[in-house]
Each structure stands twice: as structure tokens, then as C-alpha cells.
Amino acid sequence: MSVLWQRVRGWRGSMPGGPVGIRLAVMAMIDAVGTGAFLAVSVPFITRSVGLSEGSLGLGLTLSAAIALGTAIPIGILADRIGPKKVLVGVSLWRCACFVVYPFVQNLWQFLTVVCLLGLVDKAAAPMEQALVGQATATDDRVRVVAVLRSLRNVGFTVGALLGGIGLLIDSRAGYSAILLVNAASFAVLATLASRLPVLSAPAKSLRRRFSVSVLRDGSFLSFTGINAVLTMHMTLLSIGIPLWIVGHTAVSSALISPLVAVNTVLAVALQVRASRDTDTIAGAARALVRAGICLAVCCLLLVAAPKLPVVLAVGVLVLAMVALTGGELFQSAGGWGGSYLLAVPGEEGVYLSVFWLGVAVQQIAAPVLVSVVVTSGTTGWAVLAALFAVCGLAAPLIGRWAQAQADSRTPADSSLAEAT
Numbered sequence: 001m002s003v004l005w006q007r008v009r010g011w012r013g014s015m016p017g018g019p020v021g022i023r024l025a026v027m028a029m030i031d032a033v034g035t036g037a038f039l040a041v042s043v044p045f046i047t048r049s050v051g052l053s054e055g056s057l058g059l060g061l062t063l064s065a066a067i068a069l070g071t072a073i074p075i076g077i078l079a080d081r082i083g084p085k086k087v088l089v090g091v092s093l094w095r096c097a098c099f100v101v102y103p104f105v106q107n108l109w110q111f112l113t114v115v116c117l118l119g120l121v122d123k124a125a126a127p128m129e130q131a132l133v134g135q136a137t138a139t140d141d142r143v144r145v146v147a148v149l150r151s152l153r154n155v156g157f158t159v160g161a162l163l164g165g166i167g168l169l170i171d172s173r174a175g176y177s178a179i180l181l182v183n184a185a186s187f188a189v190l191a192t193l194a195s196r197l198p199v200l201s202a203p204a205k206s207l208r209r210r211f212s213v214s215v216l217r218d219g220s221f222l223s224f225t226g227i228n229a230v231l232t233m234h235m236t237l238l239s240i241g242i243p244l245w246i247v248g249h250t251a252v253s254s255a256l257i258s259p260l261v262a263v264n265t266v267l268a269v270a271l272q273v274r275a276s277r278d279t280d281t282i283a284g285a286a287r288a289l290v291r292a293g294i295c296l297a298v299c300c301l302l303l304v305a306a307p308k309l310p311v312v313l314a315v316g317v318l319v320l321a322m323v324a325l326t327g328g329e330l331f332q333s334a335g336g337w338g339g340s341y342l343l344a345v346p347g348e349e350g351v352y353l354s355v356f357w358l359g360v361a362v363q364q365i366a367a368p369v370l371v372s373v374v375v376t377s378g379t380t381g382w383a384v385l386a387a388l389f390a391v392c393g394l395a396a397p398l399i400g401r402w403a404q405a406q407a408d409s410r411t412p413a414d415s416s417l418a419e420a421t
Contacts, residue, residue, distance in 0.1 A: 016144040017137040020198060024133060024145060025152050027193050032153040034186025036160020037179050038099070041167045045176040050105055060112050064119030065365055069358065075124040076354025084131035084350055085194060091121040091128060092191035099184035103177035123361050127353035134341055134349060135199040140280060146337045147276035151269045158265065214348070215355050220403035221343045222355070227392040227399065228339070229359035231292050231332040233385075234299075234325055236367035238264060242303065242321070244375045250307045252314050260322045267326045275330035279338030286400035288335030293393015296328035300386035304379050328389070335396065343403045 015021040046052050079087040098118045105111045130146060137145050167179040215221060243257050278284040302321035306314045336356070344352035374381035 015148065016141040017133075020136050021141065021145050021148070023193060023197055024136065024149060027190055027197075028129075028149040028152050029156045030186050030193075031190050032156025033160040033163065034183040036157035037164040037167070038160075038183040039157075040161045040164025041176045041179045044168060044171070045173075045180070046105075046111065048171075049173040049176055050107070050111060052108055052111060056108050056111070060115040063112060064115040064122060065361070067116055067119035068122040068124075069361060071120050072123040072127070072354045072358045072361070073351060075121070076127060076351035079128060079131060079350030079354075080348050083199070084128045084135060085197060085199060087124065087350070088128040088132055089191045089195045091124050092187045092194060094121050095125075096184050096187035096191065099180055099187065102184075103173075103180045123357060124354070126360075127350070127357040130337065130340070130357075131349050131353050132194070132197070132199070136197055138200070142341060143276050143279050143334065143338045144273060147273045147334060150333060151272040154265055154269050214345070215352050218343075218345070218352075218406075220399055220406050221352065223399045224339055224343055224396075224403065225356050225359040227289065227395055228332065228336045228356070229363040230388060230392045231289060231296065231328065232336075232360050232363050233367045233371070233389075234296055234329045234332060235364070236371045237296075237299070237325060238329075240368055241371040241375060242318075242325070244372070245303055245306070246318065248375070249378070250314055250318075251311050252306070252318060256315060256318065260318060263319065263322050264326045264329070267323065268329060271326075272330055272333065275327075276334035276337070279334045280342075282339065282342050282400040282404050283397070285335045285338035285342065286396040288331045288338070289396035290393045292328045292331035292335060293389045293391070293396070295324045295331060296389040296393075297386040299324035299328060300382045300389065304382045339396075339400070343407075 015025060017024065043057065046057050047054065075087060075091075095118065098114055102114055105114055129149075133145050133149070134142050163182070164179055167175040169175075238261065242260065243254075246252050246257060247254050275288070279288050299321045302317050302324060306317045306321070309317060340353055340356040341349075344356075371385075374385050377384075
């Protein structure tokens with residue numbers, strides 16, 4: 001933890017974006033602490049205090065995710081008209097209100113109502129935050145700012161999980177409710193800070209712009225979003241794939257899982273900013289995704305080797321696999337941020353970034369099933385997944401050149417029309 005704190009102190013003096021970057025960093029930390037605390041107690045609260053079954057919990061989360069997928073693009077369109085800052089403030093206040101009500105849930109229908117209301121804005125926060133960084137910081141700083149914010153979020157999630165642990169130790173409805181209200185308060189503070197954040201570029205002046213989802217016809221952007229979504233499967237490998245593989249297919253103790261996750265967290269905090277270098281061009285972002293694909297493919301192949309080795313060697317191979325996974329995570333994040341900023345049509349950043357993050361959301365729904373199949377299939381499954389990662393990574397430069405050609409062919413008249421519609 002001392003290493004993480006030293007890292008945070010180091011950023012304070014060299015934070016990209018200057019004072020605005022520092023404000024964004026504070027917002028990210030507050031958001032992450034509240035969310036980390038909530039995640040730690042959410043399942044015990046519903047199953048123990050409310051008394052719902054795991055099936056009911058799964059039903060609620062599935063409905064919430066389905067609603068979130070349907071509202072992401074409309075909220076992105078709204079952001080292009082009134083600005084991401086106003087939308088983020090509204091989303092934060094909405095989430096605050098929902099979490100104020102959350103502790104009073106008594107039955108299934110109340111639970112479903114609250115999580116579905118949360119689902120209305122659940123997939124809007126991330127693209128709005130990224131769009132706001134794009135408006136509040138200089139073009140040369142925005143990817144580095146997002147990289148710092150992601151690193152700080154990892155620290156915040158850790159602190160939040162420790163805070164949530166207090167609620168777990170108390171193990172009563174009152175303890176869980178207190179943590180839920182802390183999360184609500186974090187969103188209230190986030191809304192206040194966001195409302196006071198200065199922006200460099202002004203949003204649209206009127207709601208009378210023509211409804212447009214031209215992003216759904218932008219083949220290069222959708223292709224970029226698709227390969228990025230596949231590469232974000234590192235999240236599911238970390239949370240599901242590697243633990244299942246260790247427990248069910250190796251002679252290594254399951255006690256190794258926590259240290260491996262710690263390795264991932266420390267490396268992500270320490271190296272995310274460095275991994276984001278040179279991703280402020282389409283070619284640079286594409287190179288980062290190539291590295292991500294190769295790293296994730298190497299991770300899969302190392303996992304295949306682990307069950308065939310003695311325990312001591314298997315542990316070493318699993319550590320190397322986690323390092324490779326973390327490399328994939330760092331390069332995917334940096335390349336994804338840089339590319340999504342650069343490929344978005346000026347004046348339509350809100351809807352473009354919403355579609356970009358929608359790809360991540362779809363992956364989060366589909367990947368657990370796919371990764372479970374991979375683990376069950378063993379060597380063949382991991383080999384196929386490694387090939388998929390490699391192909392998606394290597395496709396990035398081609399898609400980048402395609403997108404660059406489209407951008408170059410876009411005339412000034414087209415840009416003016418996009419700003420006027």
C-alpha cells in the first residue's frame with residue numbers, strides 16, 4: 001500500500017491536465033471508493049439482509065444490464081446536445097437517489113425496481129467521464145489523464161473494498177446500509193465536483209439538432225469497437241478464467257489466486273500511464289492494440305502449460321501469465337482510449353464514445369459464457385482464444401488506416417454539417 005501511496009503522491013506534482021486533471025483525479029478516486037465499497041457488500045446485503053435467492057439476484061442484474069444496453073446510445077446523443085458535463089451530473093444524481101433508496105429494499109419487486117432504475121444510466125457514466133476529459137483537457141493530455149484516472153481507480157477500488165470489509169465484519173443490515181449510503185454520498189460529491197469543472201470546448205447550444213445515429217454506419221469505428229471489445233476479455237480472464245483454471249486444472253493451491261490479483265493491481269497502478277505513451281495518434285493506438293493482442297495470446301499459451309508442470313514451476317508460469325495478462329490490459333486500455341477519441345466524428349463524441357463503451361458492456365455479458373467454455377475445453381479452447389486475441393490485435397493497424405482514410409475524405413462541409421445537425 002505504501003508503494004501505491006508514493007505513486008499517488010508522485011502524480012500530484014506531475015498530473016497531466018494541470019489543476020483540471022487534479023480535479024478529475026479526485027472525482028475518480030471518490031467514485032471508485034464508493035463503488036468498491038458497494039461491490040464488497042452488494043451480494044451479502046441482498047442474499048442475507050433482504051433474503052433473496054441467488055437466482056433472484058441474477059434476474060435483477062440481467063434485467064438491469066439489458067436496460068443499460070438500450071439507454072446507452074440515447075444518452076450519448078443527449079450528451080452531444082447539452083454536453084457530457086451536464087449529463088454526468090444528472091447521471092450521478094440519479095445514481096445517488098437510487099442508492100439512498102437501496103437500503104430500504106424489502107422484497108424482490110422493490111429490488112428489481114431499484115436495479116432497473118440504476119440500469120437506465122449504468123452504462124452512461126464511463127463514456128460521459130471519458131467525453132468530459134476530452135472537453136476539459138488539452139488534446140495532447142487527454143489519454144494520459146484517462147490513464148492516470150484508471151490507475152487511481154484501481155487504488156480507489158482497493159480502498160473501497162477495505163471499507164466494505166467493515167460492513168462485512170459487522171454483518172448486519174445496519175452495517176450494509178451504512179456502506180450503501182456511503183456510495184450514495186460519493187455520487188452526490190461527484191455530481192457537485194463535475195458541475196464545477198471548467199471545459200475547454202463548448203457543447204452544442206441547442207436541443208434542436210437532428211436526431212442522428214451515423215455512428216451505426218461508421219464501419220471503421222464499429223470494427224475498432226469490436227476488436228477492442230474482444231481484447232477487453234482480459235477482465236473476465238482475471239475474474240473468472242484464471243481462477244477456474246487454477247482450481248480445476250492445476251495442482252496449484254487456490255490460495256495463489258489472491259496474490260496473482262495483487263500482482264495485476266500493483267502493475268496496473270504503476271505502469272498504466274507509461275503504457276499510454278504515443279497513443280495520441282491512430283497509428284500509435286493501433287500499435288498498442290497489437291501489443292495487447294500478443295500479450296493476451298501469450299497469457300493463454302502460458303496457462304496451457306501450467307497443468308503439465310510441477311507445482312513450483314507451475315506457480316512461476318502462472319505469475320508470468322498474470323504479467324502477460326496485465327500487459328494486455330494496459331495496452332488495450334491505452335489503445336482503446338486513444339483510438340476512440342481520434343475516430344469519433346467531431347461534434348458527435350458523446351454518441352461515439354457511448355457505442356465504444358457499449359462494445360465493452362456486450363463483452364462483459366457474453367465473455368463469462370465464452371471463457372467458461374474455454375476452460376472446459378482445455379488446451380484446444382485456450383489455443384483458439386489465443387488465436388482470437390492475436391488476430392484482433394493484428395487487425396488494429398488495418399482498421400486504423402481505414403479509419404484514417406475515412407477521416408481524410410471527410411470534407412470541411414461534412415464537418416460543418418455534423419456540427420449543425
